[in-house]
Amino acid sequence: MVPSTAAGGSPPAEVLRASGVEKSYRRGTWPARRRHQVLRGVDLTLAPGEVVGLVGENGSGKSTLMKILVGALPADAGTVTHTGRTGHCPQEPVLYERLTCDEHFELFGRAYRLPADAERRSRREIYASLGFERYAATRADRLSGGTLSKLNLGLALLADPDVLLLDEPYAGFDFDTYLRFWDLVRERRTAGRSVLIISHFVTDEERFDRIVDLCEGLAVPR
Ligand SMILES: Nc1ncnc2c1ncn2[C@@H]1O[C@H](COP(=O)(O)OP(=O)(O)OP(=O)(O)O)[C@@H](O)[C@H]1O
Numbered sequence: 001m002v003p004s005t006a007a008g009g010s011p012p013a014e015v016l017r018a019s020g021v022e023k024s025y026r027r028g029t030w031p032a033r034r035r036h037q038v039l040r041g042v043d044l045t046l047a048p049g050e051v052v053g054l055v056g057e058n059g060s061g062k063s064t065l066m067k068i069l070v071g072a073l074p075a076d077a078g079t080v081t082h083t084g085r086t087g088h089c090p091q092e093p094v095l096y097e098r099l100t101c102d103e104h105f106e107l108f109g110r111a112y113r114l115p116a117d118a119e120r121r122s123r124r125e126i127y128a129s130l131g132f133e134r135y136a137a138t139r140a141d142r143l144s145g146g147t148l149s150k151l152n153l154g155l156a157l158l159a160d161p162d163v164l165l166l167d168e169p170y171a172g173f174d175f176d177t178y179l180r181f182w183d184l185v186r187e188r189r190t191a192g193r194s195v196l197i198i199s200h201f202v203t204d205e206e207r208f209d210r211i212v213d214l215c216e217g218l219a220v221p222r
C-alpha cells in the first residue's frame, strides 16, 4: 500500500489519515514459523497545526506504524492518505558516514528539489535553532550520537514539511537541546504545520495537543 495524496482545493480538515492499518511479521523458522500481529487496525488522524504524541511501550509497533505512514513499509491492510509534503525522522538515522553535515543538507536539498539558496537559508535556520553549526564541516562518522540526532531531525525539517513524523526524536538530546526542540515544534504549530512525535515515554503532556496510546495493536486516544 502506497500513501496517496488527497486532491487540492479547500484547506484539508486533516493532513494525515490512517484507517484500519494492520501489519504482522513472520517469526521463527520453519516448521515453528508463525505470524506476529503488531498492528490490528490502527486509525489515526493529524489535523493542520496539530502536535500529536504516539506513545507505547518498547515493541508495541510505533516504528512499524511510522514506516507504514511514510510508505517505507507496506501494510497488510488499511489505507493511508496525506496532503502536502512529509518529513520523516527515522528512529535509526539513515546517514552517509563519509559526508559532512553540510554535504548531507546539499544532498537532501537536491532530492527535495529545493533551489540552492532556499536550501542554504533553511540549513542556516536549522543549525541555529538546534545549535550545531560548529559541526557543519564534520563527517557524520565523527559526530556524537546527540549531534547525529540533530542532523537526522534537521534533514527532516529541511523542506519545511506540512507533516513532520518523528520517531523518538529527543532520545539522545541534552536538556538544552530538548527545550530547543520544543521551541521548534511550537513554531511549526504556529505556522500551521503538523507534527507526530513517537516516544515510549512522555514527560510533558501539556506540550502536545493530543496523545494517542499504541496498545495491543490499536491506537487509543488518551
Ligand atoms: N522487520 C521485522 N521483522 C520481524 N519482526 C519485526 C520487524 N520489525 C519489528 N518487528 C517486531 O515488531 C514489533 C514492533 O516493533 P517496532 O520496532 O515497531 O516497535 P516500537 O514500538 O517502535 O519499539 P521501540 O520503543 O523499542 O522503538 C516488535 O515485537 C519487533 O520485534
Ligand SMILES: [Mg+2]
Residues within 6 Å of the ligand: 062, 063, 064, 091, 167
Ligand atoms: Mg521504535
